[in-house]
Amino acid sequence: MLELKPCCEVFKLRILGLDYGERRIGLAISDELGITAQGLPTLIRKTKNHDIDILAGHIQRYAVEKIVIGYPVRLDGSEGIQCQKVNRFASILEQSFSLPVVKWSETLSTKEAEEILIRSGVSWRKRKDKVDQLAACIILQTYLDAADKA
Numbered sequence: 529m530l531e532l533k534p535c536c537e538v539f540k541l542r543i544l545g546l547d548y549g550e551r552r553i554g555l556a557i558s559d560e561l562g563i564t565a566q567g568l569p570t571l572i573r574k575t576k577n578h579d580i581d582i583l584a585g586h587i588q589r590y591a592v593e594k595i596v597i598g599y600p601v602r603l604d605g606s607e608g609i610q611c612q613k614v615n616r617f618a619s620i621l622e623q624s625f626s627l628p629v630v631k632w633s634e635t636l637s638t639k640e641a642e643e644i645l646i647r648s649g650v651s652w653r654k655r656k657d658k659v660d661q662l663a664a665c666i667i668l669q670t671y672l673d674a675a676d677k678a
Contacts, residue, residue: 541593544586545668547634547660548597548614553579554660556668557590562675565668567661580624587625595627598634598667632671638663 545565547554555568571582586592597618600610618629641662 542590543594543596543668543672544583544590544592545664545671546595546597547638547664547667548617549573549660550613552660554662554664555586556661556664557586557592558668558672562672565665565672567658567665570657570660576620580620583621584625587627592627595621595625595629596632596668596671597621597629598663599631600634603635630671632667634663634667640666 542560543558543562545556545558551573553571553573555571556565557568558565568586571579573579597614599614600608602608614631618631621627621629638659641659644662
């Protein structure tokens with residue numbers, strides 16, 4: 529298990545948002561007040577150890593207290609094969625960092641991210657690079673908005 533130490537004092541610890549994929553993981557981080565989500569560079573997956581090392585760097589840099597990972601339930605609410613993959617990755621995250629991992633519905637987040645980028649006039653090539661990051665922001669922002677109302 530990795531031992532992580534905060535690198536600086538912050539007002540409130542942050543939440544890391546993930547849009548998990550087999551080739552890429554979109555990343556977003558909350559502000560110190562837990563109000564807004566900002567995108568981080570997308571993690572291009574290589575090996576489990578590489579991915580964990582990259583995430584560990586973000587967790588330490590931003591003093592992350594919780595991870596929110598998109599959970600791809602189907603429109604009818606049932607769980608598919610991708611949910612099993614997210615469950616396995618969430619377990620790895622919990623074991624690696626000893627942080628709570630919240631699975632949050634990501635229904636249509638990637639589609640919404642693509643539509644936002646298209647409406648913004650972003651070219652196909654640039655959309656491919658930004659869609660995972662924006663999807664992670666959408667996942668994290670919906671979590672923050674729901675937590676604020678609770």
